[in-house]
Amino acid sequence: MVKICCIGAGYVGGPTMAVIALKCPEIEVVVVDISEPRISGWNSDRLPIYEPGLDDVVKQCRGRNLFFSTEVHRHVGEADIVFVSVNTPTKTCGLGAGKAADLTYWESAARMIADVSRSDKKKIVVEKSTVPVKTAEAIEKILTHNSRGVKYQILSNPEFLAEGTAVRDLFSPDRVLIGGRETPEGREAVNALRNVYAHWVPEDRIIATNLWSAELSKLAANAFLAQRISSVNAVSALCEATGADVTEVAHSVGRDARIGPRFLSASVGFGGSCFQKDILNLVYICECYGLPEVAGYWREVIRINDYQKSRFVNRVVSSMFNTVAGKKIAVLGFAFKKDTGDTRETPAIDVCRGLLGDKAVVSIYDPQVTEEQVHRDLAMKQFDWDHPRHLQPLISPSDLANRVAVVHDAYEAAREAHAVCILTEWDDFRNLDYQRMFDAMHKPAFVFDGRNVVDPAKLREIGFVVYAIGKPLDNWLKDMPAVA
Ligand SMILES: NC(=O)c1ccc[n+]([C@@H]2O[C@H](COP(=O)([O-])OP(=O)(O)OC[C@H]3O[C@@H](n4cnc5c(N)ncnc54)[C@H](O)[C@@H]3O)[C@@H](O)[C@H]2O)c1
Numbered sequence: 382m383v384k385i386c387c388i389g390a391g392y393v394g395g396p397t398m399a400v401i402a403l404k405c406p407e408i409e410v411v412v413v414d415i416s417e418p419r420i421s422g423w424n425s426d427r428l429p430i431y432e433p434g435l436d437d438v439v440k441q442c443r444g445r446n447l448f449f450s451t452e453v454h455r456h457v458g459e460a461d462i463v464f465v466s467v468n469t470p471t472k473t474c475g476l477g478a479g480k481a482a483d484l485t486y487w488e489s490a491a492r493m494i495a496d497v498s499r500s501d502k503k504k505i506v507v508e509k510s511t512v513p514v515k516t517a518e519a520i521e522k523i524l525t526h527n528s529r530g531v532k533y534q535i536l537s538n539p540e541f542l543a544e545g546t547a548v549r550d551l552f553s554p555d556r557v558l559i560g561g562r563e564t565p566e567g568r569e570a571v572n573a574l575r576n577v578y579a580h581w582v583p584e585d586r587i588i589a590t591n592l593w594s595a596e597l598s599k600l601a602a603n604a605f606l607a608q609r610i611s612s613v614n615a616v617s618a619l620c621e622a623t624g625a626d627v628t629e630v631a632h633s634v635g636r637d638a639r640i641g642p643r644f645l646s647a648s649v650g651f652g653g654s655c656f657q658k659d660i661l662n663l664v665y666i667c668e669c670y671g672l673p674e675v676a677g678y679w680r681e682v683i684r685i686n687d688y689q690k691s692r693f694v695n696r697v698v699s700s701m702f703n704t705v706a707g708k709k710i711a712v713l714g715f716a717f718k719k720d721t722g723d724t725r726e727t728p729a730i731d732v733c734r735g736l737l738g739d740k741a742v743v744s745i746y747d748p749q750v751t752e753e754q755v756h757r758d759l760a761m762k763q764f765d766w767d768h769p770r771h772l773q774p775l776i777s778p779s780d781l782a783n784r785v786a787v788v789h790d791a792y793e794a795a796r797e798a799h800a801v802c803i804l805t806e807w808d809d810f811r812n813l814d815y816q817r818m819f820d821a822m823h824k825p826a827f828v829f830d831g832r833n834v835v836d837p838a839k840l841r842e843i844g845f846v847v848y849a850i851g852k853p854l855d856n857w858l859k860d861m862p863a864v865a
């Protein structure tokens with residue numbers, strides 16, 4: 382029986398391995414992690430991550446050919462194929478701080494693989510984490526310099542799933558990318574991994590490339606996706622200035638088959654653990670290779686994203702007579718997108734910090750994010766690479782307790798509030814009883830829709846002053862221009 386072990390039971394390792402186990406019943410799959418709570422979560426009825434459809438997949442194969450364990454060494458030692466799916470965050474200090482990928486977790490995982498693999502069999506090590514180009518070479522060096530007779534092949538097999546649709550993406554991926562060495566042993570390893578995916582992915586969707594193309598394709602794909610969002614967000618600012626409607630513009634642009642309709646929704650800004658981190662990583666790599674113009678091109682994608690968040694905060698403050706001091710603001714949605722509880726790099730953190738910096742009192746409701754998580758996020762120090770200063774106020778724990786409430790429904794958040802800010806596009810927010818909210822709010826009552834989920838005309842009929850990203854402005858807002 383082929384044995385697969387995945388190091389890292391996170392948003393990628395957990396769902397990816399669960400789907401492999403489901404589709405390949407004859408393969409034993411063990412997901413290991415150093416985090417005891419994470420592993421007990423995976424072994425319980427309440428999985429550590431919220432992902433539609435995942436419970437069902439895990440229930441079908443857990444205990445059959447899918448296992449979650451903290452016995453990292455044993456399972457890595459026994460495996461034929463080891464996936465490495467550990468975090469690769471942005472470095473916060475030292476060389477490349479604020480840009481380069483921090484490969485500490487990666488390197489320790491690689492060294493551990495070398496330490497615990499002792500037989501003379503072949504072992505395939507698969508990069509699942511998103512890593513800088515040429516990381517495979519570094520890993521290869523660590524493994525071969527410490528090998529105890531084991532013959533290693535390194536593959537790059539980046540993951541393209543998006544959170545909230547992970548199971549669907551894994552069941553039916555646009556492509557599976559496998560990079561390997563262009564040697565007979567390398568090709569053999571590529572084929573071994575191809576055979577795993579071929580259980581359910583059509584052959585023509587499995588792409589084999591050299592190692593560096595696979596590593597770079599992942600960073601490039603995320604940069605292209607984020608660039609589309611920054612493009613439409615840049616257009617949204619122009620729409621507000623001219624009276625055009627960004628939804629109409631995006632629809633017309635996206636109907637061109639060469640452009641396509643997806644990833645053209647204007648928003649308060651993109652978030653998530655990947656886009657910013659991976660673009661920064663790309664920027665750093667370009668700088669290291671002496672390509673400052675290319676680095677500058679991609680850096681602008683992040684600058685526009687920061688501008689969009691800062692523009693949103695300024696709209697809120699300027700519309701409300703240039704001060705939100707002491708005013709209660711209801712924040713609907715804290716996760717970085719709908720259908721996930723993940724808050725990593727969510728634009729809600731920057732927006733809430735901006736509002737708190739202007740002395741607002743915020744009341745937050747998100748169906749999947751806990752109070753503990755919100756408090757941790759708002760208190761956390763972020764690396765301040767080029768973030769506008771006013772979005773980086775330091776929030777003391779007492780300030781947090783006094784001025785941030787996390788509540789259990791949208792109506793509670795809006796009660797006696799001056800404004801509602803919609804920061805995540807949860808479906809439920811489309812169908813709230815906005816009349817009920819209006820009746821319970823101070824007047825004038827404002828809605829700032831950072832995700833274009835509400836119908837501004839309907840809300841204006843109720844009596845709200847409405848701002849929606851990239852939509853024609855109310856006269857009220859025209860009279861109170863916001864400078865980003
Ligand atoms: N989140 C996504 O949607 C997504 C999608 C595609 C690619 N990626 C990439 O995949 C990688 C993992 O992302 P994630 O979101 O799953 O991260 P995560 O933080 O959810 O999970 C990583 C896990 O690795 C564990 N870990 C770290 N070092 C370890 C070690 N030495 N031994 C055992 N376990 C260890 C951590 O405890 C953690 O549970 C990153 O490189 C990310 O960029 C993420």
Ligand SMILES: O=c1ccn([C@@H]2O[C@H](COP(=O)(O)OP(=O)(O)O[C@H]3O[C@H](CO)[C@@H](O)[C@H](O)[C@H]3O)[C@@H](O)[C@H]2O)c(=O)[nH]1
Nearest residue numbers: 540541542543544610644645646648651652653655717718
């Ligand atoms: O038209 C759009 C589409 C997305 N977003 C925002 O962009 C962010 C990222 O969304 P999405 O890409 O759907 O989620 P992720 O889980 O971050 O997935 C991205 O990052 C993953 C990690 O690398 C990749 O695997 C995926 O292919 C890639 O889509 C979120 O804040 C979204 O709200 C917009 O503002 N407008």
